[in-house]
Amino acid sequence: MQKRNKHIWPEKAHLLVKELHNEVSLNNHNWHKYRGNKHRRSAELIISAVSQLINDGNEEDIEDLLNQAILWITEEIKDAGCDGH
Numbered sequence: 001m002q003k004r005n006k007h008i009w010p011e012k013a014h015l016l017v018k019e020l021h022n023e024v025s026l027n028n029h030n031w032h033k034y035r036g037n038k039h040r041r042s043a044e045l046i047i048s049a050v051s052q053l054i055n056d057g058n059e060e061d062i063e064d065l066l067n068q069a070i071l072w073i074t075e076e077i078k079d080a081g082c083d084g085h
Helices: 011-024 038-054 059-073
Strands: none
Touching: 011 038, 038 059
């Protein structure tokens, strides 16, 4: 696949989106605290979509991430919990 938007984003945008993604993404340390928080889960999906957009990701994947974020915000999906807890 040829990069369509390779030169439209400044390098700082790539660095900032990566930094923001790292800050809002759930990880092993905060998963149980935020796994059911609709705002946190939506933000994680939205910044993932922005990251994909800036890094010339697949448009269908970007749309899927945004649709999933909307489902979290509207509470049409919720965390099912962890097995064994």
